[in-house]
Amino acid sequence: MATGTLDTTAREALASACQDVQDAGETDGVDGVRPGLVARPADTAQVAEVLKAAAAHGLTVVPRGRGTKLSWGLPPASADVLLDVSALDEVLDHAAGDLIVVTQAGARLADLQEVVARGGQRLAIDETVPGASVGGTLATNTSGPRRVATGTARDLLIGITVVRADGVIAKAGGRVVKNVAGYDLGKLLVGSAGTLAVITDATFRLHPLAAAHRWVSMPVPGVAEAHAAVQAVVHGQAVPSAVEVDWAEGRGAVSVLLEGREEGVAGRTATVRGLLGDASTESDDAPAGGAAYPWDLAATGDRRATALKLTFALSGLADVLAAATDSGAVLRGSAGVGVAYAALATGTPLEDVRTAVDRLRRVCTGHGGSLVVVDAPSAVKDGVDVWGPVPALDLMRRVKDQFDPDHRLSPARYVGGI
Amino acid sequence: MGQAGAAIEAVTRRARELLPADAVVTDRARLRTYECDGLAHYRVTPALVVLPRDAAQLAGVVRACAEQGVPYVARGAGTGLSGGALPHAEGVLVVTSQMRAITDVRRDDQRAVVEPGVINLDVTRAATPHGYYYAPDPSSQQICSIGGNVAENSGGAHCLKYGFTTNHVVGADFVTSAGETVALGGTAPDAPGYDLLGTVVGSEGTLGIVTSVTVRLVRLPEEVRTILVGFESTDQAGAATSAIIAAGIVPAAIEMMDALAIEAAEAAVQCNYPHGAGAVLVIELDGASVEVEQEYAEVERLCTENGAFEQRLATDPAERALIWKGRKSAFAAVGRISPDYIVQDGVIPRTALPQVLRAIADLSGTSGVRVANVFHAGDGNLHPLVLFDDAVEGAGDAAEKVSGAILDLCIEHGGSITGEHGVGMDKAKYMPRMYTDEDLDTMQLVRCAFDPQSISNPGKVFPTPRLCGEVPGRRKGAHPAQQAGLAEVF
Ligand SMILES: Cc1cc2nc3c(=O)[nH]c(=O)nc-3n(C[C@H](O)[C@H](O)[C@H](O)COP(=O)(O)OP(=O)(O)OC[C@H]3O[C@@H](n4cnc5c(N)ncnc54)[C@H](O)[C@@H]3O)c2cc1C
Ligand SMILES: Cc1cc2nc3c(=O)[nH]c(=O)nc-3n(C[C@H](O)[C@H](O)[C@H](O)COP(=O)(O)OP(=O)(O)OC[C@H]3O[C@@H](n4cnc5c(N)ncnc54)[C@H](O)[C@@H]3O)c2cc1C
Numbered sequence: 001m002a003t004g005t006l007d008t009t010a011r012e013a014l015a016s017a018c019q020d021v022q023d024a025g026e027t028d029g030v031d032g033v034r035p036g037l038v039a040r041p042a043d044t045a046q047v048a049e050v051l052k053a054a055a056a057h058g059l060t061v062v063p064r065g066r067g068t069k070l071s072w073g074l075p076p077a078s079a080d081v082l083l084d085v086s087a088l089d090e091v092l093d094h095a096a097g098d099l100i101v102v103t104q105a106g107a108r109l110a111d112l113q114e115v116v117a118r119g120g121q122r123l124a125i126d127e128t129v130p131g132a133s134v135g136g137t138l139a140t141n142t143s144g145p146r147r148v149a150t151g152t153a154r155d156l157l158i159g160i161t162v163v164r165a166d167g168v169i170a171k172a173g174g175r176v177v178k179n180v181a182g183y184d185l186g187k188l189l190v191g192s193a194g195t196l197a198v199i200t201d202a203t204f205r206l207h208p209l210a211a212a213h214r215w216v217s218m219p220v221p222g223v224a225e226a227h228a229a230v231q232a233v234v235h236g237q238a239v240p241s242a243v244e245v246d247w248a249e250g251r252g253a254v255s256v257l258l259e260g261r262e263e264g265v266a267g268r269t270a271t272v273r274g275l276l277g278d279a280s281t282e283s284d285d286a287p288a289g290g291a292a293y294p295w296d297l298a299a300t301g302d303r304r305a306t307a308l309k310l311t312f313a314l315s316g317l318a319d320v321l322a323a324a325t326d327s328g329a330v331l332r333g334s335a336g337v338g339v340a341y342a343a344l345a346t347g348t349p350l351e352d353v354r355t356a357v358d359r360l361r362r363v364c365t366g367h368g369g370s371l372v373v374v375d376a377p378s379a380v381k382d383g384v385d386v387w388g389p390v391p392a393l394d395l396m397r398r399v400k401d402q403f404d405p406d407h408r409l410s411p412a413r414y415v416g417g418i
Numbered sequence: 419m420g421q422a423g424a425a426i427e428a429v430t431r432r433a434r435e436l437l438p439a440d441a442v443v444t445d446r447a448r449l450r451t452y453e454c455d456g457l458a459h460y461r462v463t464p465a466l467v468v469l470p471r472d473a474a475q476l477a478g479v480v481r482a483c484a485e486q487g488v489p490y491v492a493r494g495a496g497t498g499l500s501g502g503a504l505p506h507a508e509g510v511l512v513v514t515s516q517m518r519a520i521t522d523v524r525r526d527d528q529r530a531v532v533e534p535g536v537i538n539l540d541v542t543r544a545a546t547p548h549g550y551y552y553a554p555d556p557s558s559q560q561i562c563s564i565g566g567n568v569a570e571n572s573g574g575a576h577c578l579k580y581g582f583t584t585n586h587v588v589g590a591d592f593v594t595s596a597g598e599t600v601a602l603g604g605t606a607p608d609a610p611g612y613d614l615l616g617t618v619v620g621s622e623g624t625l626g627i628v629t630s631v632t633v634r635l636v637r638l639p640e641e642v643r644t645i646l647v648g649f650e651s652t653d654q655a656g657a658a659t660s661a662i663i664a665a666g667i668v669p670a671a672i673e674m675m676d677a678l679a680i681e682a683a684e685a686a687v688q689c690n691y692p693h694g695a696g697a698v699l700v701i702e703l704d705g706a707s708v709e710v711e712q713e714y715a716e717v718e719r720l721c722t723e724n725g726a727f728e729q730r731l732a733t734d735p736a737e738r739a740l741i742w743k744g745r746k747s748a749f750a751a752v753g754r755i756s757p758d759y760i761v762q763d764g765v766i767p768r769t770a771l772p773q774v775l776r777a778i779a780d781l782s783g784t785s786g787v788r789v790a791n792v793f794h795a796g797d798g799n800l801h802p803l804v805l806f807d808d809a810v811e812g813a814g815d816a817a818e819k820v821s822g823a824i825l826d827l828c829i830e831h832g833g834s835i836t837g838e839h840g841v842g843m844d845k846a847k848y849m850p851r852m853y854t855d856e857d858l859d860t861m862q863l864v865r866c867a868f869d870p871q872s873i874s875n876p877g878k879v880f881p882t883p884r885l886c887g888e889v890p891g892r893r894k895g896a897h898p899a900q901q902a903g904l905a906e907v908f
Contacts, residue, residue, distance in 0.1 A: 097660060097769040098798075120666060141608065152608070154616055155585050162860075170860035171853070176765045178799045179834035180571045180620050181841055181852055182879065183861045184584070187616025196612075208666030231526065235549065237640040239706050260709050267708030311606035315526040338606045368527075368589075368605025390611045391601040395594065395868065399612055402863040415611040 004058025006036040006080050013057060014039055014081065017049035028082055030062055031075035032301075032378060035082035042087050044161065044169060044200040051198065052167030054081055060408045061165075063194040065106060065136030068129045071300070072140065072307075072375045073193050074386055077412035085135055088200055091115045099206045100158065100175060105135030105199040121206040124150035126291045135199045141191035144291035145242035145257060148336040150207060153190050159203030160186040162196075165404040169200075177205045188399070194410040195418055196403045210259035213241075216272045217255040217287050218280040220245075223325070227318035229254040230335045232275045234314065238268045243336025245317070246289060250325045254335065255287045294332040295343035306344040306353050306376040310360060314338050316367025323363040327356035338369060350383045357384050365389070387415045422508040425486035426465045429510060432482035433468050436475050441516065443467035452511050455496040455503040456558075460843055464491070464505030469516045473591060473599060473629035476512060480627065481597025483510055489873045492623040494535060494563030498570060499761055500842025502622045502878055509873075512627060514565050520544045521630065528635045529588070529605055534565025534628050538572075541633065550635035553580040556838070557746045564631050571620030573838040575671040575745070576702070578796035580636065582838070584619040589632035592618060595625075595869035605632055617864060622840050623875040625868040639704035642670075643714050644738040647699045647721045648692025648728040652676050652791070655697035656771040658724035659795045662701070663768070665720060667713050672796035673700040673745050676775075679752070679790040679803065680744075686751035689744030692728040699795065700745050748792040749803065756788070756805035758814070760821045764828035765837040768798040777827050778802060787813075787820045799837035800828070826851070841879045849881055862886075 004010065015021045020040040028038050036059075041047045054061050059080035064070055066086060088104035091112050095101070096119035103112050109127050112134060116122060125137060126144025138160075143152040150156070159173035162185070172185035189199060220226040226245055233243050233256050242257035254276070258268045273280050295305040308329070312320050317335055324331045324342055333340025342360070344353055353376075361371040365388075373386040390396070393416045400407070400418045412418075433442045443449055444466060453461040470476035483490045489509035496503055505511045514535035522531040525548040530541055538559040541552040555574035556562055562572070568590065573582045580586075589603035592614075602615040609615075618625050649655040655674050662669065675683065677696050683689050691698050701717060703710045714731075721729055732738040752759050766774050775791065782789045790803040802824050806817035825835050825848055835841070835848045849858060858880060865872070866886035876883070 095767065095769070097664065098767040099663065100767075143608075151581070151585060154613060155581060164860065168856050168860070170857045172857065172861070174834055174852070175832045176767055176798055176834050176837075178573060178577070178582070178765050178794070178797045178837035180838055181834050181836050181845070182849065182858070183864050184571075184616060184620050185860065185864070187584070187613045187619075188864065190616070191608075191611075191613055208668065211666070234528070235525070235637065237637070237706055239637075239709070261712050263712055264706060264709030268706050271706070309608075311604075311608050313524070313527040313529065313605040315524070339608055364606075370604065370606070370608075370610050372610050387610050391609075392592075392614055393611065395600060395614055396612045398867040399614070399864065402867045 004080070006059060010057035010059060011037065013053040014050060017053040018046045020087070024082060030079050030082065031071040033075050033079050035062065035079040037080070038082045038084055040084040040087050044088070044163065047083065047085065047163045047198055047200055048167045048169050050081065050083060051163050051165060054408065055166050058406065058408070060411055062410050063135070063139070063198045065133030065139070066108065066131050068131045068136065069297070069375070073413045074381060075413070076410050083198060085198065085200065086133065092201070094119055096121060100177070100203060101206055102175070102201065102203045103134050104201055105133065107134050108132070109134055109137055116206055117209060120209050122209050123204050124156060124207045125153055128291050128293065129297060134202055138190050138199055138202060139192060139194050143339065145244050145334055147334055147339070148243055149241040154187050156204045157186040157190060157202060158205050160189060160199060161201035162189060163198045163200055165197065165406070165409050173203065175203055193414050195400060195414045196409065212262045212265040213257060213259045214265050214269045214282055214284065215255055215257055215286060216269055216276065216280050216282045217253055218276045219251070219253050221251050223318045223321045226252060226254055226321055229276055230314070230317055233272060234336050236271065236275050238271045238275070240272070240336060243334065244287065245331070245333065245335035245340065246287065247321055247324060247331040253287060289332060293341045294330045299346065302377040303346055304375055304377050305346050306348060306380050307374045308342040308357070308360065309372045309374050310340045310342055310364050311369035312338045312364045312367040313369065316363065316369070319363050319367065323360050327359055329356060329360070350379060353380050354384055361388050390415045425488050426508065428486050429479070429482045429488050430466050433466070433479050436478040437468060437470060441469040441471065443469070452493065452505060452513070455493070455498040455501060457499050457501045457842070457844055460501045460504050462505045462507050464511040465508050467511045467513060469513045471516050473593070476627065476629055477593045477597050477599050479510065479512060480593050480595070483873055484596045484871065487871060487873065489876050491875045492565065492569065492627045494566030495537070495561050497558045497562045498566060498840065498842065499763070500836070500840040500844040502569065502840050502842035502875070504843050506876065514563060517629070523548065525550060527605060529632055530635055531630060531632050532564055533630060534563060536564050538562050538564060538567060545635045546638065549638050551638055552586065552633055553636045554583045554586055557749070564633070565628055568619050568628050568631055569621065569623045570838065570840045573799070575673055575794060578672060578794065579668050579670045584616060586634045587615065587619055587631055588634055590615055590618065590628045591630035593627045593629055595871060595874040599629070603632070622842060622879050624865060624879055626874055641707040641710045642702065642704045642738070643710055644732040644741050645701045645717065646691065646730045646732070646741045647701065647726045648695035649697045649699070649726055652697040652775050653772050654725040655699050656775070656795065658699060658721045658726065660769065661720040661724055662717055663796070665716060667716065669701050669717070669796065670704040671700065671702040674698070674791070674793050674795040675745065675748060676791040678788065679748055679792045682751040682755045682790060683744040683748055685754040687743050687747050689740055691744055700741055745792070752790055752803045752805060756807065758806050758808045760804040760817055762800070762802045762804060762821050762824050763836050763839040764800050764825050764833060766798045766800065766828050766831045766833040768796070770831040771795065771798065774800070774827055774831060778824060781820050781823050785816055785820050787816050789820065798833065843878055846879055846881045849879070
């Protein structure tokens with residue numbers, strides 16, 4: 001762990017490293033931890049200078065994108081400097097003919113989508129939290145309903161520039177979709193929650209915007225019906241972009257998104273309705289809730305629900321839904337790939353949260369997946385195993401030790417106390 | 419016996435305890451059969467070859483190597499084209515050809531679990547009865563192994579739409595350079611923690627060895643249409659490709675061959691490609707029938723608008739196979755028109771295709787070295803085949819020069835020195851042209867985390883690996899270990 005202090009010389013070093021350095025205010029807290037300073041560098045070079053100054057003075061650093069969900073994960077053990085990348089907000093280059101976009105990490109995902117949409121394209125990552133930045137999206141590997149067709153950030157990222165804890169700027173990958181020269185550092189950074197390096201630029205492959213789309217939804221009265229509906233669709237020939245389940249109190253709905261050309265979508269919509277039967281309905285609008293998590297994102301502190309991410313092999317869906325029902329959890333997610341989000345209501349007693357987390361985790365791991373508590377009131381984060389068992393933790397620690405030997409980047413936020 | 423000899427002796431003894439007698443090879447003649455992979459002009463005879471039957475045996479050998487500080491190299495089917503599986507003269511070659519079980523095919527989960535020696539196409543064969551297949555399809559898919567695919571992050575003609583190996587591998591058992599076995603990823607996606615699996619895929623055996631691989635299976639499409647289109651020039655074929663992509667169509671594959679490559683394929687497999695074509699495109703559309711039908715009409719129109727003089731739709735599997743035969747046999751086929759050739763593998767942004775092809779033609783014109791072009795046009799992955807006759811003095815060098823200049827062209831246009839064949843032994847020297855010292859040092863951090871002793875396939879991928887524990891970025895003059903006589907000049 002780092003041992004530096006934010007004394008006058010350290011403050012001066014940071015002030016000369018970066019155009020905009022201020023004392024942290026009320027709203028800059030990271031899950032209850034109040035940072036010392038907030039540094040808002042103007043470009044990659046300044047990010048490097050800030051990290052060099054922090055390294056020289058042994059200061060801890062937590063990167064912030066747009067701060068839409070900075071509370072997720074565990075609170076950092078310390079945050080001398082909150083490194084705010086929101087000034088790096090430019091979408092640098094949309095090469096439509098090559099189906100790629102180069103962007104700075106602080107750009108909002110929504111702004112990037114607007115730029116590429118002008119060329120009839122999109123970055124195939126759903127915005128699950130309004131206002132999220134590209135860097136935060138990468139650091140947390142967020143995904144939404146459309147991952148069934150196009151995968152997640154790891155599948156779309158083709159180049160990355162990062163600044164290491166020691167202030168060295170490094171890049172990996174490039175501007176072409178196909179590239180196997182050297183290690184794929186982008187994959188390592190995706191989902192690293194700000195613990196390995198600070199992302200400053202990213203290059204993505206894009207997809208054409210679909211000309212048409214249609215949602216088919218069907219109410220499912222029980223676990224067996226939900227499971228059967230999802231299996232019918234994923235093994236069918238409809239090529240869905242999303243297969244969602246929405247679940248509370250032992251019943252819910254299964255929704256399927258079809259995207260493509262006009263006639264193609266019409267034909268495939270008919271295919272799905274054939275598979276799901278008379279109870280299904282179709283619409284241009286996403287089902288209520290859409291890509292949003294099944295909890296209140298605006299809630300903070302103890303008013304937060306206990307937010308869970310569950311992953312499981314497709315054949316485990318019925319068991320997962322049954323366990324969610326027994327645990328009193330509401331659940332929503334991508335049943336078509338085996339990734340779902342669930343919430344235990346605000347105010348659920350710690351004992352009950354523990355029981356629910358244990359039960360759901362047992363089912364998920366039994367089906368080749370995992371359960372992570374992504375956000376919760378502090379008492380819950382303290383009282384449950386947030387990350388659960390993580391295989392290969394030793395190797396992960398060694399990676400962390402190489403990239404950030406003093407453990408100054410987002411200390412203790414991540415798996416195994418990384 | 420030197421120090422290295424004693425260490426190898428110790429590993430050999432341990433291997434004999436762990437493995438059946440015929441799985442430990444020390445006989446000089448048998449060792450020599452493993453001296454090269456698909457890039458045959460690099461040859462090194464390994465000190466020891468082992469052919470473990472299962473993961474436990476394999477891990478045991480690696481543990482012995484770790485204890486003795488002996489380097490080891492994994493080998494799947496040895497079809498690699500960058501010298502990745504080139505043995506180490508004082509090391510062990512760990513061959514996975516005896517680990518060929520398809521452990522599990524789980525239709526309901528859309529997964530298969532296979533051992534690393536399993537041949538790529540066998541995964542699809544096992545999945546097809548369930549209505550599924552394994553999407554990454556390198557042209558070598560009848561002979562290459564899944565372990566090799568994982569190590570190289572192999573692609574194929576269909577990765578334009580479906581992605582590469584890395585997009586289709588969700589879990590693996592992995593033997594670290596210390597000989598420990600760990601699970602990476604899982605059956606489900608998004609395993610918590612760093613994406614070590616994503617890092618291992620494409621690392622060319624330099625981080626460790628995979629002993630079991632869990633792959634995604636993809637639903638067989640309802641309909642497949644393969645179209646062979648003849649153009650007068652590569653410019654026209656390139657323009658048609660761009661028009662298709664710009665129309666928002668993502669075909670399963672768009673492959674291009676130029677006149678010389680067509681001539682070679684014709685001589686080798688009589689694929690009956692359009693007569694007199696300066697370029698052909700092989701375009702494949704797949705998916706739901708209604709969608710494919712619509713896209714087909716549009717592709718046909720766009721090709722005509724861009725000068726296609728002949729379009730042939732394969733209407734049955736036999737016709738489709740014939741179209742693909744011409745393309746998939748292209749590498750071997752140039753053997754018919756040239757005694758020797760270099761298979762190059764570079765990538766450019768697709769929009770730079772016309773300029774780069776013209777520049778390659780210029781290079782060929784000025785040097786007198788013939789170049790046949792075969793490539794994955796959809797994603798800008800070029801496979802120029804540089805032809806020469808090694809019997810002619812200086813011809814090999816001239817070909818090497820053209821081949822290298824093509825890579826420079828790729829880098830100039832913001833591309834890559836390899837799209838799918840890997841860096842291996844062959845292209846390590848080009849890495850500094852694509853990446854800065856800082857970039858390469860950062861990649862070395864990963865190496866040091868996984869393999870601090872640098873015994874897992876050392877000397878590949880990176881031109882000048884630094885020793886782990888050394889402070890990065892302060893390499894001046896001779897390396898300290900080198901000066902102390904501990905290491906050779908890398
Ligand atoms: C630990 C964690 C796990 C999450 N898991 C999921 C999930 O599985 N699925 C999902 O849909 N959403 C998830 N989220 C929500 C996600 O954070 C938001 O949806 C959004 O993407 C964050 O964007 P932001 O710009 O507001 O980032 P912030 O809320 O500001 O930061 C989010 C995280 O990313 C880091 N970070 C931000 N920018 C950078 C950068 N440039 N370089 C390095 N690190 C950076 C921060 O340190 C922080 O750990 C998760 C959030 C956290 C913190
Ligand atoms: C005619 C021909 C056509 C080809 N077409 C294509 C193509 O279209 N696309 C493409 O991508 N490639 C192609 N290739 C290249 C080659 O087939 C691929 O790179 C393939 O993945 C190599 O597999 P292999 O089993 O032969 O591996 P090998 O050559 O044995 O080894 C390749 C690398 O993988 C490592 N390795 C092997 N097994 C393991 C393991 N279990 N764990 C860790 N590392 C391991 C080795 O150390 C080495 O670095 C072609 C090759 C030929 C000869």
